[in-house]
Amino acid sequence: MGKRNLKIKEEKDSGFSAIASGRFTNKDGQYNVKRTGINIFDRYSWYHTFLLLPRFKFIGILVISYIIANLFFASIYYAIGIEHLTGIDKSSPFQEFVDVFFFSAQTFTTVGYGRIAPVGALASFVATFEAFLGLLGFAIATGLFYGRFSRPRAFIKFSEIAVVAPYEDGMAIMFRAAPFKNNMLSEAEVTITAAIEEKIDGKMVSSFYQLEPTLPKINSFSLNWTVVHKIHSESPFYGFNEEDFKNTDIELIIMIKAFDEVFANTVVQRTSYITPEIIFRAKFLPMYHSSEDNKTTILDLDKINDYQKV
Known part of the structure; x- marks a missing residue:
């Protein structure tokens, strides 16, 4: 545990709890909070969950859901009896099910039928209900795709580590951030909240302090x-x-807020650094340089974590 600076006033309205466990903010900016006491449908906003899913996981869930839905309805058609579907290739049970599966896909996507069509009230009712669910499903998928593409995002990449480096006549805590897309950000502001675990009245609790950046905007x-x-x-x-930095549980909670000129909206991105991610007596190395013709500045984002000990 480090030495507590008694001159500093503790931040009382940080929004975090002094007795919380683990890091307060994950590296991806999400709050490290698990909610219980209510059912899962009330606990999660599924719309927000799907908006925040990684791209390939989102597409994978849609594809798998589409396949499962068609397998489910294909099984219903097969259970009803393939005699209620015209044009089925009856060369083998496997081929029969394949034809039923693709008939289900045609129904689900409402593209219309080819050689296979339902015969009788029961098969027609199932096909009608499946087409209705297909319309709803594609409407939801379209809304999610639009929401993901149209949602303003900061697209800011943070360094994986923070450093404590010589600065002017003393030391300073530093970290780096950079925009990694071609979006236009202006009026960027940063806030830093330090959570320091301290022993107060015989108990280990987290105290919060607002750190003042030398250039907050x-x-x-x-x-x-x-x-x-x-x-x-x-x-x-x-x-x-x-030794104080190494032996004290510290978390630096970072928030950068900027104005996206394309969307005309304010965007926010967060991250945090805990004790093992803070390197003492190190400095960041330059990560941009001029192009060969001296007409463009090259920003090497793969060097955002480069540092050297000093």
């Missing part, structure tokens, strides 16, 4: 931004040495 966020918090007498880390 930039007008144009086009290159990398090295955010710096100078450790001075008004900092909760004043007097900390390398």
